[in-house]
Amino acid sequence: MPEKIRHPPIDKEKVQQAQAEIHLLKDQCKGCGYCIEYCPRKVLEESEEINARGVRPPKVVDNSKCIICSFCTAICPDFAIFVEEKPTRKTKEV
Amino acid sequence: MAENQKQQEKEDEPRIGVYVCHCGLNIAGSVDCAEVAKFASTLPHVVLSQDNRYTCSDQGQEGIKKDIKEHKLNRVVVASCSPRLHEPTFRKTCEDAGLNKYLFEMANIREHCSWVHLYDRKAGTEKAKDLVKMAVAKASLLQPAEEIEVPIARRALVIGGGVAGIQAALDLADTGYRVYLVEKEPSIGGMMARIDKTFPTMDCSICILAPKMSDVGHHPNIDLLTNSEVSEVKGYIGNFHVKVLRKPRYVTKDCSACGECTKVCPIITANEFDVGLATRHGIYTPFAQAVPSTYIIDMNLCLNKDGVVVCDKCIKACERQAVNFEMKPQTEEIEVGTIVVATGADVFDPSILPDYGFGKFPNVITSLEFERLINAGGPSGGHLIRPSDEEIPKRVAFIQCVGSRSEKSGKPYCSNVCCMNTIKDSLLIKEHWPDTEIYVFYVDIRAYGKGFEDLYKRAKKQGVVFIRGLPAEIRENKRTHDLWLIGENTLKREIYKTSANMVILSIGLEARKDSEMIQRLLTLSRNQDGFFLEAHPKLRPVDAATGGIFFAGCAESPKDIKDSVTQASAAAARAGILMAKGKVTVEAITPITFPEKCKACGLCVKVCPYNALTLDKDKKKVTVIEAACGGCGTCAAECAFGALTQSHFTDEQIIAQIDAITEKDADKKTVAFCCNWCSYAGADFAGVSRMQYPAHARIIRTMCSGRVSTKFIERAFARGAAAVLVSGCHIGDCHYINANLQTQKRVDRMWKKMEQNGLNKERLQLLWASAAEGEKFATKIRDMQSIVEKVKPEEIEKARQVFAKALEDN
Numbered sequence: 087m088p089e090k091i092r093h094p095p096i097d098k099e100k101v102q103q104a105q106a107e108i109h110l111l112k113d114q115c116k117g118c119g120y121c122i123e124y125c126p127r128k129v130l131e132e133s134e135e136i137n138a139r140g141v142r143p144p145k146v147v148d149n150s151k152c153i154i155c156s157f158c159t160a161i162c163p164d165f166a167i168f169v170e171e172k173p174t175r176k177t178k179e180v
Numbered sequence: 181m182a183e184n185q186k187q188q189e190k191e192d193e194p195r196i197g198v199y200v201c202h203c204g205l206n207i208a209g210s211v212d213c214a215e216v217a218k219f220a221s222t223l224p225h226v227v228l229s230q231d232n233r234y235t236c237s238d239q240g241q242e243g244i245k246k247d248i249k250e251h252k253l254n255r256v257v258v259a260s261c262s263p264r265l266h267e268p269t270f271r272k273t274c275e276d277a278g279l280n281k282y283l284f285e286m287a288n289i290r291e292h293c294s295w296v297h298l299y300d301r302k303a304g305t306e307k308a309k310d311l312v313k314m315a316v317a318k319a320s321l322l323q324p325a326e327e328i329e330v331p332i333a334r335r336a337l338v339i340g341g342g343v344a345g346i347q348a349a350l351d352l353a354d355t356g357y358r359v360y361l362v363e364k365e366p367s368i369g370g371m372m373a374r375i376d377k378t379f380p381t382m383d384c385s386i387c388i389l390a391p392k393m394s395d396v397g398h399h400p401n402i403d404l405l406t407n408s409e410v411s412e413v414k415g416y417i418g419n420f421h422v423k424v425l426r427k428p429r430y431v432t433k434d435c436s437a438c439g440e441c442t443k444v445c446p447i448i449t450a451n452e453f454d455v456g457l458a459t460r461h462g463i464y465t466p467f468a469q470a471v472p473s474t475y476i477i478d479m480n481l482c483l484n485k486d487g488v489v490v491c492d493k494c495i496k497a498c499e500r501q502a503v504n505f506e507m508k509p510q511t512e513e514i515e516v517g518t519i520v521v522a523t524g525a526d527v528f529d530p531s532i533l534p535d536y537g538f539g540k541f542p543n544v545i546t547s548l549e550f551e552r553l554i555n556a557g558g559p560s561g562g563h564l565i566r567p568s569d570e571e572i573p574k575r576v577a578f579i580q581c582v583g584s585r586s587e588k589s590g591k592p593y594c595s596n597v598c599c600m601n602t603i604k605d606s607l608l609i610k611e612h613w614p615d616t617e618i619y620v621f622y623v624d625i626r627a628y629g630k631g632f633e634d635l636y637k638r639a640k641k642q643g644v645v646f647i648r649g650l651p652a653e654i655r656e657n658k659r660t661h662d663l664w665l666i667g668e669n670t671l672k673r674e675i676y677k678t679s680a681n682m683v684i685l686s687i688g689l690e691a692r693k694d695s696e697m698i699q700r701l702l703t704l705s706r707n708q709d710g711f712f713l714e715a716h717p718k719l720r721p722v723d724a725a726t727g728g729i730f731f732a733g734c735a736e737s738p739k740d741i742k743d744s745v746t747q748a749s750a751a752a753a754r755a756g757i758l759m760a761k762g763k764v765t766v767e768a769i770t771p772i773t774f775p776e777k778c779k780a781c782g783l784c785v786k787v788c789p790y791n792a793l794t795l796d797k798d799k800k801k802v803t804v805i806e807a808a809c810g811g812c813g814t815c816a817a818e819c820a821f822g823a824l825t826q827s828h829f830t831d832e833q834i835i836a837q838i839d840a841i842t843e844k845d846a847d848k849k850t851v852a853f854c855c856n857w858c859s860y861a862g863a864d865f866a867g868v869s870r871m872q873y874p875a876h877a878r879i880i881r882t883m884c885s886g887r888v889s890t891k892f893i894e895r896a897f898a899r900g901a902a903a904v905l906v907s908g909c910h911i912g913d914c915h916y917i918n919a920n921l922q923t924q925k926r927v928d929r930m931w932k933k934m935e936q937n938g939l940n941k942e943r944l945q946l947l948w949a950s951a952a953e954g955e956k957f958a959t960k961i962r963d964m965q966s967i968v969e970k971v972k973p974e975e976i977e978k979a980r981q982v983f984a985k986a987l988e989d990n
Contacts, residue, residue: 091456
């Protein structure tokens with residue numbers, strides 16, 4: 087449809103995105119950076135800290151951007167990251 | 181052998197019969213017909229010349245038929261009314277007597293002579309003689325011609341799946357033709373699917389449309405190509421080769437539309453179908469009744485857009501395994517005989533009008549957004565809520581003509597539907613919330629259709645207040661987001677300042693932004709407002725100027741649903757006529773090529789409005805696709821080498837007419853070229869209206885002003901003509917798409933040449949006159965009288981010398 091959209095959706099509050107809870111097992115990470123590179127929403131970046139394996143594990147930049155696609159979990163060679171839906175604010179479906 | 185040839189030549193020698201018609205006293209009243217007939221008998225090749233009272237009567241026609249046989253006539257000239265009136269009649273007469281119809285020629289001594297020189301019998305008679313002389317000169321050069329037949333493929337393409345496209349496709353498919361319906365959105369339905377109710381009957385829009393949509397989806401004769409665009413059209417009437425780009429949906433036909441995938445899709449965005457007032461997911465269906473019901477993935481937003489399956493939630497959720505990220509765009513090639521253009525219209529974007537604050541003030545919405553809000557299936561479940569606080573407004577204002585009838589917004593035309601749409605909308609509000617105060621600010625209320633006035637009265641009766649005078653400005657209360665409308669009530673002549681909780685801008689319709697692409701693909705023309713131009717506004721309202729193409733719905737002009745459906749059925753019927761016949765004849769006025777003279781410069785190919793010429797550079801050969809040719813002759817005018825001419829309007833024939841005019845007293849005459857459709861018809865109209873003008877002009881008819889080669893103008897001056905008039909349809913109104921742009925260029929070139937050579941360029945005049953502008957034509961001839969009178973003999977002589985070269989050709 088060619089019309090420009092000028093007003094925000096009325097139901098945007100109701101169809102809120104599920105909130106993510108990102109779990110990082112920092113000491114398991116070997117710092118390959120796959121999760122950072124492949125995250126489609128750029129949720130992660132390299133942190134300043136050094137972990138037990140002597141590398142910089144990722145850190146969460148913006149939790150709200152995560153849409154729980156779990157691709158990070160799928161590609162992490164070290165099973166060091168997984169994402170859950172936050173149990174407190176459950177998605178309200180319309 | 182030699183004798184045989186002699187015999188053959190003798191048979192080929194023109195034997196012309198001339199018939200000068202009195203038309204009662206219509207011609208005989210101001211032209212001495214007997215004298216004209218006597219004069220005609222002295223002209224070369226004329227073997228028979230007579231005058232009679234009514235040549236078009238059965239008796240007159242029988243006489244011609246008898247003479248053709250008895251006197252072995254092989255050319256016939258009738259001097260009577262306009263060929264636009266009776267040429268077909270006399271052509272038929274000739275054919276009945278076994279004479280090829282292209283061997284007939286007409287001299288228009290009524291509309292162009294007796295009726296416009298009512299009180300000057302002498303000048304009228306002299307002019308009539310000239311006109312007959314011209315016709316005889318042309319007739320002796322006429323050649324028989326056969327009209328070619330082109331087969332028509334019995335398949336149709338409908339572009340656009342709104343209500344017009346749907347109706348056209350269904351009608352054609354029900355008739356039994358194969359139909360390809362191409363829609364660029366994921367679902368058919370178009371604008372009508374988004375509207376809540378229709379006027380004046382208040383039917384639920386989608387309820388009456390959905391069954392038709394589903395008929396299209398199930399029809400055995402319809403191939404529905406959604407999410408697809410026409411990317412190339414080649415060919416001509418009856419034989420169009422079309423390429424359709426089918427964009428992938430990423431969901432296969434196995435989709436059962438259960439909707440499980442959308443529940444898991446993490447992408448949320450605004451739904452375009454609801455003008456962004458509701459959300460949708462990355463995998464979605466635009467609306468519940470969509471046809472096809474197959475879901476679609478928005479690849480601009482999907483996490484997998486880079487080719488890696490990052491997110492597989494929809495794949496996992498789909499029980500039928502219908503999600504397929506491997507799908508690629510495909511180009512489908514189809515062959516069709518006819519095309520219906522039903523591409524619809526866009527709505528006006530009011531954010532360009534800063535005074536109304538649309539896009540800035542949340543509670544100023546458009547009528548399209550209103551339709552989604554009041555719709556039970558829409559984002560608010562049918563509750564008219566205002567965007568700022570989701571409260572139901574108590575005072576609502578409608579503003580009419582936003583993007584219609586306004587020079588300021590660049591849309592000078594009336595959009596046809598907004599008045600009734602607003603009246604319908606106001607009644608809808610009253611129906612749900614009777615206490616709502618409604619104000620409609622308007623310029624004029626146009627309730628012209630069946631049942632419209634009743635609806636208007638009903639709205640007034642229910643307390644809708646109509647105020648004449650659009651607000652000059654809308655102001656917002658920053659705290660409450662209520663609005664103030666300030667303007668002048670032009671009936672009461674007082675300033676108003678009205679408050680409202682919500683303002684609805686009744687936006688107009690405008691041509692689709694991609695109309696230019698469709699125009700280019702199909703070689704169509706558009707009017708100044710951007711809508712597609714029909715072949716004739718009254719008598720061929722659904723035909724395009726290009727053969728085999730028809731219009732339906734808002735693509736041609738803004739119209740309501742009823743008119744769109746009516747036009748769609750008409751377009752389907754028109755296309756059906758061609759396809760039922762299975763063939764079409766092309767008038768034999770197409771180009772004739774002389775390959776030995778061709779220099780392969782390609783100019784003719786460039787000026788052809790129909791892409792009917794193709795150049796083979798290696799073989800130095802131009803090929804004519806006769807079926808695609810419109811017959812304007814602008815290619816012939818463009819060719820500098822005489823390698824191309826127009827059949828039935830050849831260079832020799834036109835030059836013979838020029839020479840006939842300029843043989844005697846050239847310095848007192850104007851050689852006028854008029855195009856068949858507008859200016860010649862305009863001159864006819866001047867005659868019919870008995871507008872009197874001086875008798876210095878002699879009109880040569882061409883199909884298009886684009887046929888007028890500069891060498892014709894030069895020849896007229898070289899033969900001592902006082903003045904030359906070239907006239908055609910208004911720019912943008914050309915019956916051959918845009919061939920008259922070439923006319924403009926050629927006349928400009930001539931003016932420049934005349935100036936450079938110290939000639940008075942006033943002697944060459946250019947006139948754009950429509951078929952209705954008889955007065956404009958008459959005025960031009962009157963104005964040119966002084967030019968003709970003022971030309972000095974030395975000026976004539978100088979022009980003779982400057983253009984002397986023009987006499988050498990032929």
